[in-house]
Amino acid sequence: MRSGYSRNNAIGYFFILPSVLLILAISIYPLLNGFALSGMKYNLLSPGERHFVGLQNFSDILFTDGEFYGVLVYSFVYTIAVVALSYVLGLALALLLNIGIRARGLFRAFILVPWVVPPVIAAVNWSWVLNDQVGIVNLFLQRSGIIHGAILFLGNASVAQITVILTSVWKSFPFMMVVLLAGLQGIPKELYEAAYIDGADTRQSFWYITMPMLKGVTSVCTTLMFIWTFNNFENIYLLTQGGPSRATFVLPILTYFTAFFRSEIGYASAISVIMLVVLLTLSLNYLRIFKSRR
Amino acid sequence: MKKLSLAMILIFTATISASLFAAPKELTYWEMIWGPADSYTKTVNMLVDKYNATHPDVVVKVQMTPWDNFYNTFLTAVTSGAAPDISTGATPQPVQYAKMGEMLDLTSIIDQWKKEKNPILGEFPAGSLEFVNYKGLQAGLPWNLDPRQIVYRKDIFDKAGITKMPTTWSEFLDVCRKIKSKTDTIPFVFAAADQMGMQNMIYLMLSNGVGITDTNLTPTFTDKRVVEALQFVNTLLKENLIPQGTVGYKGSDADKVFYSGKAAMYLGGTPQQLYDMPDMYKVCGIMPALKGPSAKDVHILVWENSIMAYKQSKYPEESKAFIKWWLENNLQLWTEGKAGPLPVRKSFYKDSYFTSDWIKNEIGLKVIPYATSNVWPATGLYPAFSQIEGENILAIAMQDVLGGKTNYADIVKKVNDMVVKAMKQ
C-alpha cells in the first residue's frame, strides 16, 4: 500500500519513540495491573485476604451473575444509538458549515459549545431545562399546546433511556462534526467540479464523492466514539445515576459500583477485561470491513 | 533506569531532611466542604493558622476536599499509601476504613478528657461515640450532625387556611390535599434519583419506627412498616401531591422546584439556600417531626459526621493532639464559617449565632432532640453501609413506587435481598 521509506524503518521507530516511552511509563502498568487483578479475589476493604482465583471471576460473570447480561444489552443499544445519531448530526452540521456562508466561523464555535461546559454543570442544567414543573422545554411545549401533560424526561424508565441517549449525543456530536469537517476540507474541489460537468446533482455527488472520500475518517471516528461511549461513565451517571430503578444502568456504572462501593476490585477488573475483549473483537472486525471495501 | 533514579531521589531527599534537623512535623488535614465557599474555607484556614501559631513543632496543612467523587479520592489515596494524616468525611467513612485497618484509635483522646475532667465529654449525645466505635477501636470522633427535615412555607399554609401543624402521616396528607385544593402550588417535593432518594427512604422508615436492620444487623426491609412507608409515597404520587417526575429528581431538581416558589414543603437537608434568599427566608419554617402509623416514638434521621486520623500518619500523637484541640475550639466553623450541619456539642447552641437564626434555632429545637442515626436500631455503623449508601440501594424501592409500581411485596423482597448481599461481603 504505502511505500514511503519502507526500507528505512529505523527512522520510523525514532518517530514513534516519544509516544512509546510515555505510554510505557504511564499507560501500560495500569492496563497490566487490571489484567492481573481480573484473576484475583480482591476486596479493597480486606486487602490482606486477596488471592489468585484463576478464571473464577469470569465464569461468575458469564454464568451466575444475574445483573451482567441485562446491563450488557442496554449498554449496546445505548452505544449504537449514540454513535449513529451523533454521526448523522455531526455530518449534517459539518456539511452545512462547509458551505460558504457568512459568519460560519461564529456558527462553528457556537455549535461546539456543548463541549466546553464541565459535564457536572451540563447535567444539572439539563435536568433543570427538562424538569416537569419548571423546565423550559415542558413549559414551552405545554404553552404552545403541543402536549398536554408534562413529558417526564427523566421520570419514566423508558423515556429516560431515550433521554440519556439524546444528552450523550449532545456531548458527542461536536467531536464528529469537527473531525468530519476536517475530512470534508480534504476533498479536492476538482472532484465536485468534474462531477458537476458530468451532470451529477447534489445528491449524487454526496453519495459518490463525499461519502467515499470520508470513509477513512468515518471508520476512525465511529470506532473511537463507539469505544468511548461504551466505556463512558459520567454521561449517564451524572444525569440519572443509572436510574430510575436502574433502567439506565450501563457496564461502566456496574464496574464503578463493583470496584468502589462493593470494593470488589478483582471482579470489576474482570468485567472490564470482558468489555475490552468485546470491544477489541468488534472494532478490529469493523475496521477490517471498512478497509476491504475501500 | 527508573528504579535507579527513584533510589537517587530517595537518597537525595533523605539527606536533605536529615540536614534540616529541627524541621516542623507536617500534618495534612483533608477537610470537606461543609459550608459556603466564601466563608467556610477562610474560617478553617484561620483556625488552623491559630493552631500552627501556638504549636511551633507542628505545621498542619489544610486541603479542602470536594464532595464530588470524594469516595474515590479517599479510597485511591488510602489504598496507594498516600492517606492524609487527619480528615473529616461522610458518615460511614471511619468504620469503612477501620475495617481496612487504616484508622487510628482515638480512645486516648477520650481518656485524656476524662483525666482533665473536661466538660466536653458530657456534650456528646448519648451513643454518639459508640456509633463510630468499630470492634473496640474509636475510629472517629463526632463533630457535626446533619439533620433531615421538612421545610414549609408559612405564607402558603396561611393561604390554604392551615393553622395546626401535622404530627402524623395522615394529618400530613390532609395538609397536602388542602394545599392542593386551595392554592396553585405543589404541596410537597423531595428528591429520589440521587443519594437523597436513599436518605428520604430512611427518613420515612425511621419516622415509621423501622430501620434497615434490627439490632442484630439482620435486614428488615421486608417489614410491614417499610411497606407502609412505600404506600405513603404511593398515595402522594397517586393524588398528585408531589410532582409526577419526582422519580427523576436529584437534589438539584428538588431545590429548583422548591426555591422557585412552586412547592409548599421540601424534605431535605439544612436549607442553606435560604441565606441567599432574604424574601423566602422570612416565610419559611421547620415542620415538627411526623409519626408514621406504626411508630411508637418520634425518630428523625440525623447524620452524624466525624473527624478521624489515619494509621499511615507518620505523627499519630501529633494528629490526635490536633483533633483534640480542634474539637475543643471549632465553634467558629459555624459562627463565621456558616457550616450547614449543626454542632454535636450542646454548649455551642447557646451562642447567639444559633439563637438569632431561626433555621438553626428551630432545627436545634424541633429536630436534634429526636435525632436518630442512619443505622438505628443498630448502635454502631457497619462497613456494609458504605455500599448500601453508595449504590443507592434503598432508593430503588422508592423509585419503583414513584414509577407507578404497587407490588410492594416483590419490591421490598428485591431490595432486602440486595441489602442481605451487601451485608454478607
Added chain:
Amino acid sequence: MKRKNRERINHSIVYAVLIVTGFLINLPIISMMGTALKEPSQALMDTNLLTWPPNFRNFSDIFSHTTFGRSIFNSAFVSVTVTVLCMFIASLAGYAISRFKGRVFSWYLTLLLVLQMFPGVLLLIPLFVIFKGLGLINTLFSVILSYLTLNLPFSIWMLKGFFDTIPTELDEAATIDGCGPFSTYYRIILPISLPGLSSVAIFTFLNSWNEYLLASIFLRKESIRTITVGLQQFVQQFSSQWGQLMSASTLATIPTLIFLIVAQKYLIEGLTAGSVKG
C-alpha cells in the same frame, strides 16, 4: 443569475437551520449563563431562562472571595501545555505509522486502540501509585503527564487517518528535493495537515480542560487546582450555591469559547497544496 438567487434562498434556509439547532444545542448553556446573571437571591427563584437587566453580583463575589481566578489560569496552563506537546508527539507517531510499513507499526496501532478500551475508573489507583512513586502528586506535572498520555492514542489514530489521505507523491517529491524524513514531515506534511491537526488539538484541549476525576485526586492543594476541581468549592454535601456555581462555570467556559473561535479557523486553512491530490 438564477443560480445565485437559488443559492441565496438556500443560504437563508441554512442560516435558519443553524440558528434553530444552535439554540436547541445551547439550551443548557443558556440556562447556565442565565442563572449566573441573575441576582444571587433569584438564582433559583426565577424560572425564566434569562433575566433583564443582567446582574454581576455573583461574578464579583467569586473574584473577591475565592481563588477561582487562579484555577482558570492553572487550567489554561495545563491544557495549552498538553495540547502543544500532544500535537507534536502524536503527529510524529501518526506520520510514521502512516508512512512506514512493518509489523511493529500495525501492532502499535492496535495497542493504542486497546489502551482506549479499559474503563478509566479502574486506572485511578495504579496511576496514583505511579505518580506517587515519581513524587508528582500535588504538582501540575501529574495531570499534564496523564492527560498527555491519555490523549495520545486517539490523537495518533486520528492524525494517522488524516495523513493517509495525503498522497505519498508529496513525500517522494520532497525526498527528491533533498528533504530528509523529518523535514519532509515538518515542512511539507504538517502545513497541509492543519485542518486535521486543529481538529485533534481542539479535542485534546477540551478533554484536558474538562477533566475532573484525575484532577480531583492528584491536585489537592488550593494553589494548583484546575477549574473543574475549583468549581466544587461551591458544592456542599447536600446543597450548593447555584448562583456562584453557575457564574464560575460561565467564567470557565469563556476562555475556551475564545480558544474555539480562534482554533476553528485553522480547520479550513492550510490546504494550499491541495492541487496535488486526487
